[in-house]
Amino acid sequence: MRITQNVKNNSVMMHLNTINTQRQKYYNQLSTGKRIEKPSDDPAGTAKVIQLNQLIAQNEIYQKNIEDAKSFLTSTEASLDAVNENLQEAVTIALKGASDSTGEDARSILADQVDYIIDRVLAEANREYDSKYLYGGTAVDQPPFEKQEDGTIVMTNETAINGVHLREISKGDDVQINFSGEEVFMGEDGVFESLIALRDALEANDGDAIQDAYMNIKDVTTDITRFSSVAGLRYEHISNIEETLSEFDLQMQSLKSSIEDADIAEAAINYEEMNTIYQANLQFSSSILQMSLMDYLA
Amino acid sequence: MAGLNNIFEIGKSALAASQSALNTTGQNIANANTEGYSRKVTNFEASVNYLGGGLQIGSGVTVNEVTRVRNRFIDSQLSLQRQTLSYWSTMESKHLLIEQIYEEPGETGLSSIMNSFFESWSELANAPENSSLRENVIYQGDALVKKFNSLNERLTDMENELTDEISDEIEKFNDYAQQITEINSKLLYVDKRSGSYSSLLDNRDVLLEKMNEIADITIQENDDGQVNLSLNGKVFLQKTHFIQLDSSKIDGDMAEMNWSDGTTSATAQGGKLGALIDLRENIIPENIEKLDNLASAIVDTINTQHKAGYGYDGSTGVVFFDVNSVDANTIALNSSLYTNNQLLATSSDGEAGSGGNALLMSQLQDSKVLADNTATFTDYYSEIVATEGNRREEAITLYEGQEIFTDNLYSYQQSITGVSLDEEMTDLLKYQRSYQAASKLITLADEISETLINMV
Numbered sequence: 001m002r003i004t005q006n007v008k009n010n011s012v013m014m015h016l017n018t019i020n021t022q023r024q025k026y027y028n029q030l031s032t033g034k035r036i037e038k039p040s041d042d043p044a045g046t047a048k049v050i051q052l053n054q055l056i057a058q059n060e061i062y063q064k065n066i067e068d069a070k071s072f073l074t075s076t077e078a079s080l081d082a083v084n085e086n087l088q089e090a091v092t093i094a095l096k097g098a099s100d101s102t103g104e105d106a107r108s109i110l111a112d113q114v115d116y117i118i119d120r121v122l123a124e125a126n127r128e129y130d131s132k133y134l135y136g137g138t139a140v141d142q143p144p145f146e147k148q149e150d151g152t153i154v155m156t157n158e159t160a161i162n163g164v165h166l167r168e169i170s171k172g173d174d175v176q177i178n179f180s181g182e183e184v185f186m187g188e189d190g191v192f193e194s195l196i197a198l199r200d201a202l203e204a205n206d207g208d209a210i211q212d213a214y215m216n217i218k219d220v221t222t223d224i225t226r227f228s229s230v231a232g233l234r235y236e237h238i239s240n241i242e243e244t245l246s247e248f249d250l251q252m253q254s255l256k257s258s259i260e261d262a263d264i265a266e267a268a269i270n271y272e273e274m275n276t277i278y279q280a281n282l283q284f285s286s287s288i289l290q291m292s293l294m295d296y297l298a
Numbered sequence: 299m300a301g302l303n304n305i306f307e308i309g310k311s312a313l314a315a316s317q318s319a320l321n322t323t324g325q326n327i328a329n330a331n332t333e334g335y336s337r338k339v340t341n342f343e344a345s346v347n348y349l350g351g352g353l354q355i356g357s358g359v360t361v362n363e364v365t366r367v368r369n370r371f372i373d374s375q376l377s378l379q380r381q382t383l384s385y386w387s388t389m390e391s392k393h394l395l396i397e398q399i400y401e402e403p404g405e406t407g408l409s410s411i412m413n414s415f416f417e418s419w420s421e422l423a424n425a426p427e428n429s430s431l432r433e434n435v436i437y438q439g440d441a442l443v444k445k446f447n448s449l450n451e452r453l454t455d456m457e458n459e460l461t462d463e464i465s466d467e468i469e470k471f472n473d474y475a476q477q478i479t480e481i482n483s484k485l486l487y488v489d490k491r492s493g494s495y496s497s498l499l500d501n502r503d504v505l506l507e508k509m510n511e512i513a514d515i516t517i518q519e520n521d522d523g524q525v526n527l528s529l530n531g532k533v534f535l536q537k538t539h540f541i542q543l544d545s546s547k548i549d550g551d552m553a554e555m556n557w558s559d560g561t562t563s564a565t566a567q568g569g570k571l572g573a574l575i576d577l578r579e580n581i582i583p584e585n586i587e588k589l590d591n592l593a594s595a596i597v598d599t600i601n602t603q604h605k606a607g608y609g610y611d612g613s614t615g616v617v618f619f620d621v622n623s624v625d626a627n628t629i630a631l632n633s634s635l636y637t638n639n640q641l642l643a644t645s646s647d648g649e650a651g652s653g654g655n656a657l658l659m660s661q662l663q664d665s666k667v668l669a670d671n672t673a674t675f676t677d678y679y680s681e682i683v684a685t686e687g688n689r690r691e692e693a694i695t696l697y698e699g700q701e702i703f704t705d706n707l708y709s710y711q712q713s714i715t716g717v718s719l720d721e722e723m724t725d726l727l728k729y730q731r732s733y734q735a736a737s738k739l740i741t742l743a744d745e746i747s748e749t750l751i752n753m754v
Contacts, residue, residue, distance in 0.1 A: 004337075004716030005330050007709045014705045039397045039687025040694065047684035049403045054676045057413035058663070061420045068424050131427060138651035140427045160649045166657055167424065171664065174657070260403065293720040297727070 012285040019278045026271035029262035036260050045259045052256045059249045062170050066242045068130075069167040072177045073235045075129045080184075080228040083124050083191070086117050087221045090195060093117075094214035097202050104205045111202035118195050122147060125185050125192075135181030138163025144181045145192075153192045155182060169241050175234060179227055189216045191224070302750070304347075304357060305743040311358030312736035315342055318361045319729045325493070326717045327726075334504035336366040336715035338496060363491035366499065372711045373503070374517070377510040379704045381568045384511040386697035388573035392460075393690035396585065399452045402683045408445050409679055415442045416663040423656035426610060426644035435642055436635050439618065443629045446593050450626035453586050460578040467512050467571045468543045468555065474509045475527070475540045478502060482524040483538040490523075499523060514568030530565055532557065581689070588682045590625035595667050596675060597623045603662060607643030607655025614648070616641050 001007075029035060039046040096102060097110045126143035127134045136144035139160035146156050155161050161181045166174040185191045194216040201209035319340040329335040343362040346354050401407045418438040422431045481502045488495045502525065509515055509527070518526045527535035534541045534557060542558040555564040555575075566572040597619045604618040620630040635641055646654030668678040 001710070002713045002716075002718065002721075004712050004718040004721075006712035006716040010705060010709050010712065014702070036403060038394070038690075039400065039402055039683050040393070040690035041687075043684040043687030043691055046403055046687050047680035050407075050409045050680035050683065051676060053403070053409060054413055054663070057410075057417060061417050061660070065420070065424065131425070132651065136651070138645070138647070138649035140651035159647075160651065163647070163649050163652050164654070166654065168420065168657060168661065293723045297723065 008288060012289060015281055016278075016285065019274060019281055023271065023274040023278055026267050026274060029267040030264065030271055033262055033264065034260060035262040042259070049256055049260050052252055052259075056249065056252055056256070058171070059245055059252070062168065062245055063242070063249075065167040066169050066238055066245070069169060069175060069177045069238050070235060070242075072129060072132075072134075072165070073231050073238070075127070076134050076177075076179065077228055077231045077235070079124050079127050079134055080224055080231065083121055084221060084224050084228065086121050086124075087191070087217055087224060090114060090117050090198060090217050091214065091221065093202075094198055094210060094217060097198075098207060098210045098214055100207065107202045107205050107210075111199050114195060114199040114202060118153075118192070118199065119147075121185075121191060121195065122153060125181060132165070132178075133181070135161070135179060135184055137161040137178065137180060138165075145185065152196065153185075155186065158182070169238055170245060173241065175238060177234070179231075184224070184227055189219065191220050194220050302743060302747060304355070305746075306740060308356065308358040309736050309740035309743060311345065311360065312739065313733060315340075315359045315361055316729045316733035316736060320726070320733070322364055322493070323722050323725045323729060327719065327722050330717040330719055330722075334500050334507070335717070336368050336496070336500055336503075337717045338364050338366055338493060340364055364493045364496065366496035367715050369711070369714050372707065372714065376704070376707050376711050377507055377517070379700065379707055380507060381510045381514055383697070383700045383704045384570045385568050385573045386693055386700050388570045389577070389693040390690065390697040392573070392577050393581075393686065393693050395456060396453075396581070397683075397686045397690050399449065399456070400683050400686065407683075408449065409676060409683075411438070411441050411445050412663070412675055412679070414438050416660050419656050420660035422642070422644055423653035423660060426653040426656055427651060429639060432610070432639040432642050432644075436631065436639055439631050439635075442596075443619070443623075443631055446589065446626040446629045449589055450586065453582055453589070454627075457578055457582045457586075460574055460582065464555075464571065464574050464578065467574065471509060471512050471571070472542045474505045474512075475535050475542075478505050478509075478525065478527070478535060479538045479540050481505070485523045495523075510569065512569050513566040513571045530567070532564065585682065585686070586626070588678075590627075591668065592675060592678055592682070593626040593629045594624055595678075597629060599662050599665060599667050600659065603655070603659055604643045607658070608645040608648040608652075609641045609643055610645070610650050611638075611640040612648055612650070613641055614643065616643060618643075 028037060036042050036045055036049065093110050093113055097107050102110070122145055125135055125145045131140075133139060133144050137157075137160045139157045142156050144156055144161050145153055147153055164176050165178040167177050168174050187193070194213060198210065198213035198217060201213050319342075322338050322340045326337050341362040341364070342359050345357045345360045347357040348354050402409065404410070415435075415438040418431070418435045422428070422435050425431055481498055484498055485495070488498060502523075506515075506517060506525070510517075513529055516528045518528070520526070524537050525535070526533060526537070527540075534543075543564055544556045544558045555566070557564050566575060601617045601619055605615050608614045609616060616634075617632050618635070620628075620632050623629040632641075642656075643659075644654075644656040645652040646658070663676070664674055666672055666674055666677075668675065669681075673681070
């Protein structure tokens with residue numbers, strides 16, 4: 001082949017260009033740390049990264065929901081424990097009141113104590129957590145329970161109190177975090193009714209009625225314990241999911257990184273290699289392009 | 299019998315021939331880097347005088363013609379490859395622009411914004427009474443519609459830029475065609491053996507190369523050097539006459555090219571013009587359409603769920619996106635939301651404290667409503683981005699391969715038609731020596747004459 005000026009120029013340009021393109025690619029990888037900067041760098045990988053980003057973002061939401069659900073349930077458990085303690089106290093009072101040796105005056109004093117207990121349980125029943133009522137369901141504007149003039153306790157919003165708070169803690173897993181205030185406190189022989197019955201019986205100095213109220217309150221205590229253990233079970237379920245989620249998150253992050261991130265060590269080595277080739281090419285090219293017959297003619 | 303005068307004549311013709319060859323060499327050196335220049339060679343011919351009786355005697359040298367060195371086969375191969383190269387180089391650079399529009403993978407792309415949007419609903423579901431979380435949903439929704447609007451706008455802008463570019467290329471195409479007809483007419487009057495004839499051919503070849511880079515023209519060369527050109531079977535340039543490509547028809551939705559004689563519509567499949575038309579007619583509209591599908595699916599799905607829920611103020615049947623939102627261009631939020639965030643349908647039963655509907659809204663992210671109910675919004679969107687990525691990747695591969703192939707062919711062509719300075723330097727010395735020898739001959743003849751005169 002005849003080698004002309006343009007052949008030489010062209011091949012030098014072509015090679016320098018090719019090497020420079022490669023060099024630039026590794027340089028970009030080194031400076032951004034990313035293997036994929038544009039979709040065309042790896043189209044399938046880009047689609048994967050976009051989908052992983054969604055999963056990771058959703059995971060973050062689940063983790064936030066889990067934190068929220070856990071503290072809501074913790075508050076509920078603490079509150080139920082407080083209710084339970086008050087009921088235990090009422091049981092002791094009922095036991096004392098039921099004794100034949102307790103006279104009318106003593107029973108009246110005990111009745112006042114039960115009244116205090118009712119107020120404290122009412123306060124628990126209206127407990128707020130993060131601008132929500134623990135037992136208020138979806139009520140937002142007023143406490144779920146109210147003490148009437150006659151000493152009875154009523155619900156302020158009979159629909160909202162059964163409203164449900166769901167937290168999505170993983171895909172398709174919506175956990176209810178609240179208990180209906182009606183179920184926990186109201187109903188025939190419920191918490192409030194039993195306590196009020198005890199107080200009324202003590203005031204009326206009616207030994208049999210005190211005995212009945214005593215039995216009812218013992219039952220109610222069992223109910224509250226049951227709610228408390230349900231809250232505990234939910235908490236446990238959520239904690240299990242949380243562990244799975246953080247493991248899943250780790251896996252997805254590392255999968256994303258393996259697709260998206262550049263292998264810095266490899267990129268650095270490749271870059272160095274390309275640099276060396278580039279320099280060799282420059283040196284070589286300059287000597288080829290400069291060489292001419294003219295240098296040797298007199 | 300040859301006379302003394304003949305030696306003078308031979309010397310003179312040799313001087314002239316060497317000078318002519320030096321001229322050609324000089325021209326070659328001067329044009330070593332000129333685009334499209336093919337090296338010229340001076341062809342000599344020994345001249346002979348015929349004497350009577352079958353005798354002949356040399357009478358010097360004449361320059362027969364100055365020819366250009368070309369290889370027709372490689373020339374036509376090269377222009378074909380250049381046309382493909384120009385197609386893919388245009389594709390590659392334009393696809394870079396398209397894929398950059400999506401800003402993926404990254405924090406500013408539509409996928410991140412969609413994630414944030416659904417995340418804001420999920421947060422609101424936990425605390426529907428929280429006004430700043432409601433505000434956040436509206437803010438994220440606003441960002442979502444603005445992103446759709448801007449994607450649509452950037453693609454439409456690009457479509458318009460392509461239209462302008464197509465017009466520019468057509469203008470260039472017509473201009474080159476005009477110049478070729480001028481050369482065609484000059485070729486008729488110029489001596490084929492002269493240097494200016496081959497220069498005209500060089501110029502014409504450069505023009506043809508440029509036209510080939512614009513569109514997939516077919517070249518047919520006549521014996522007299524004139525060319526006829528056709529595009530897609532339509533002969534549009536014949537000798538000194540040509541039909542213009544009309545770009546004025548390109549506006550609105552259709553990029554229709556017509557021949558100015560009004561006979562047929564024209565089209566280009568190769569070259570830069572072929573790529574531009576392909577991009578403007580198929581690829582950009584497809585991107586716009588897919589984004590429109592995505593936008594309208596989001597609008598429908600979100601609005602249906604939103605209407606089913608209840609606002610914090612008890613309102614129901616309220617849309618989240620404006621009722622006139624039908625595609626990526628028109629998508630907008632229900633403007634009442636900007637002034638009253640209580641309209642956000644968070645509740646599933648009308649109780650203000652319920653976040654049930656907000657939770658359902660956030661879960662719409664996983665609903666498969668696109669591509670015959672097989673793809674979520676993100677699936678569908680990532681497919682759009684991946685398709686663009688694939689297209690550019692393909693364009694890069696084909697462009698780079700084509701570039702190497704074309705470069706090699708170009709090198710091969712240049713090895714035949716290009717100027718080698720070493721060669722020319724050698725020629726320079728060669729013809730300089732010839733010139734010196736010829737002048738020596740004349741001096742010698744002169745001395746002989748003098749000797750002869752002195753004898754008398």
